[in-house]
Amino acid sequence: MKQFIPILKQTKLFSGIGNDEISSMLSCLGASFRAYKKGEFVLRQGERLSEIMVLVKGNLHIQSDDYWGNRSILGEICAGEMFGEAYATPESGALMNDVVAVTDSAVVAFDVKRIITTCSSACRFHTIVVQNLFFAISEKNRKLVQKLGILSKRSTREKLISYLSEQAKKQNSPSFSIPFNRQQLADFLSVDRSAMSNELCKMRDEGMIRFEKNRFVLL
Amino acid sequence: MKQFIPILKQTKLFSGIGNDEISSMLSCLGASFRAYKKGEFVLRQGERLSEIMVLVKGNLHIQSDDYWGNRSILGEICAGEMFGEAYATPESGALMNDVVAVTDSAVVAFDVKRIITTCSSACRFHTIVVQNLFFAISEKNRKLVQKLGILSKRSTREKLISYLSEQAKKQNSPSFSIPFNRQQLADFLSVDRSAMSNELCKMRDEGMIRFEKNRFVLL
DNA sequence: GCCTTTCTGTTGTAAAAACAACCGACTTTT
DNA sequence: AAAAGTCGGTTGTTTTTACAACAGAAAGGC
Numbered sequence: 124m125k126q127f128i129p130i131l132k133q134t135k136l137f138s139g140i141g142n143d144e145i146s147s148m149l150s151c152l153g154a155s156f157r158a159y160k161k162g163e164f165v166l167r168q169g170e171r172l173s174e175i176m177v178l179v180k181g182n183l184h185i186q187s188d189d190y191w192g193n194r195s196i197l198g199e200i201c202a203g204e205m206f207g208e209a210y211a212t213p214e215s216g217a218l219m220n221d222v223v224a225v226t227d228s229a230v231v232a233f234d235v236k237r238i239i240t241t242c243s244s245a246c247r248f249h250t251i252v253v254q255n256l257f258f259a260i261s262e263k264n265r266k267l268v269q270k271l272g273i274l275s276k277r278s279t280r281e282k283l284i285s286y287l288s289e290q291a292k293k294q295n296s297p298s299f300s301i302p303f304n305r306q307q308l309a310d311f312l313s314v315d316r317s318a319m320s321n322e323l324c325k326m327r328d329e330g331m332i333r334f335e336k337n338r339f340v341l342l
Numbered sequence: 343m344k345q346f347i348p349i350l351k352q353t354k355l356f357s358g359i360g361n362d363e364i365s366s367m368l369s370c371l372g373a374s375f376r377a378y379k380k381g382e383f384v385l386r387q388g389e390r391l392s393e394i395m396v397l398v399k400g401n402l403h404i405q406s407d408d409y410w411g412n413r414s415i416l417g418e419i420c421a422g423e424m425f426g427e428a429y430a431t432p433e434s435g436a437l438m439n440d441v442v443a444v445t446d447s448a449v450v451a452f453d454v455k456r457i458i459t460t461c462s463s464a465c466r467f468h469t470i471v472v473q474n475l476f477f478a479i480s481e482k483n484r485k486l487v488q489k490l491g492i493l494s495k496r497s498t499r500e501k502l503i504s505y506l507s508e509q510a511k512k513q514n515s516p517s518f519s520i521p522f523n524r525q526q527l528a529d530f531l532s533v534d535r536s537a538m539s540n541e542l543c544k545m546r547d548e549g550m551i552r553f554e555k556n557r558f559v560l561l
Numbered sequence: 562g563c564c565t566t567t568c569t570g571t572t573g574t575a576a577a578a579a580c581a582a583c584c585g586a587c588t589t590t591t
Numbered sequence: 592a593a594a595a596g597t598c599g600g601t602t603g604t605t606t607t608t609a610c611a612a613c614a615g616a617a618a619g620g621c
Contacts, residue, residue, distance in 0.1 A: 195494040197487065209483035219487055239473050253472060254458050260479050264428035267486040268416065268438060274493035275414040275532040305569060313494040315609050320570055524599060534579050539600055
């Protein structure tokens with residue numbers, strides 16, 4: 124577990140907290156470690172959770188498949204990001220989605236009760252973690268709203284423009300890579316792959332964008 | 343302000359806290375009160391926030407209009423619910439949406455810094471509020487995911503089924519009212535009103551549902 | 562290298578949604 | 592009470608998307 128302290132230190136949850144403090148908090152917060160191979164399920168729809176998870180290695184997709192096999196990718200989790208926090212309380216009910224490892228991944232899990240119930244003396248930094256937790260979950264909230272903004276667009280083209288603009292803004296350059304292949308992007312935008320591919324090429328022919336594989340340039 | 347203490351007591355944020363404690367916390371948390379007439383803007387897109395708001399009277403819509411005048415209703419806020427919590431931190435940037443009073447409304451606002459920075463002695467119940475805040479924002483998070491689930495449906499009919507099923511489940515009966523008129527429901531589901539109206543009638547003719555105005559029955 | 566699989570773009574067709582326009586029923590305003 | 596406005600439903604047309612099927616390119620395995 125020790126090996127992941129430098130990574131944990133980089134996360135939003137432990138921002139502003141030193142290596143030593145993290146080390147001592149790991150036991151205080153009831154941390155446990157798990158590894159997953161590419162393609163494995165980290166969490167399954169219907170499961171119940173009592174832990175907040177931090178991804179310390181790899182990439183995950185939050186997704187769900189409906190009766191007809193249509194897959195929706197709700198979001199992507201990168202190393203250093205937190206997940207599960209919205210489903211870690213008793214009232215929160217069962218998970219609505221699957222979480223799947225896109226690449227070999229590793230996760231550190233914390234008992235949520237131990238985080239939000241401040242231990243009076245032991246950890247001076249506990250209060251900071253609670254604040255960090257609030258900031259992190261706020262941020263996730265904003266990301267969800269952003270995604271709602273994309274999905275509420277009526278046409279495939281508008282969805283693409285929304286998504287690509289956001290990525291450009293996020294990566295601070297009109298040239299950027301996306302973490303999806305075509306099928307995954309289509310699943311993320313909730314559109315048909317071939318229709319999307321078609322639309323992308325039209326946009327390219329119209330001189331709006333350039334792309335090659337998962338690298339895009341906005342013109 | 344005192345008059346709203348019974349209402350605040352009912353909210354998720356002050357769950358488990360007595361009238362007297364709330365009263366003393368109002369000043370401790372830097373609470374302020376505001377009233378809005380029907381149609382007024384409570385918050386505007388682009389604004390910056392440093393407060394968490396609790397709606398103590400009325401109804402609000404979170405919405406945004408694009409360049410072409412298409413309105414999207416992101417969500418609805420009912421009396422007793424909290425809002426703004428995801429945009430109340432310095433890093434959170436400007437608001438992405440408008441918040442508009444659907445009916446005459448009243449809001450109590452709290453300085454977010456004073457909530458998440460626990461005051462050591464004054465309020466014994468401060469820790470509870472922090473936990474409540476976490477629970478509440480978690481719940482909002484789940485609602486957003488649920489809405490994503492609806493918008494990720496491909497067809498108008500599927501969106502309607504998702505939405506109506508959820509409402510039935512929420513109100514614990516196959517017969518229920520919805521808080522939208524047709525245009526608002528269409529804006530909420532991000533579809534065309536006439537197409538939606540059409541689809542609703544088809545579903546009625548097929549014997550799936552019955553409805554009259556904003557009252558629906560699932561069969 | 563060769564075979565297999567995955568990924569991406571392309572095309573034609575069928576289905577669905579958006580759009581626009583209109584009507585009648587109700588409400589609200591004056 | 593008349594007028595104006597809102598609301599929900601209907602219809603026909605146009606546009607867009609989904610679907611299915613295929614082909615070439617790239618990647619991966621043996």
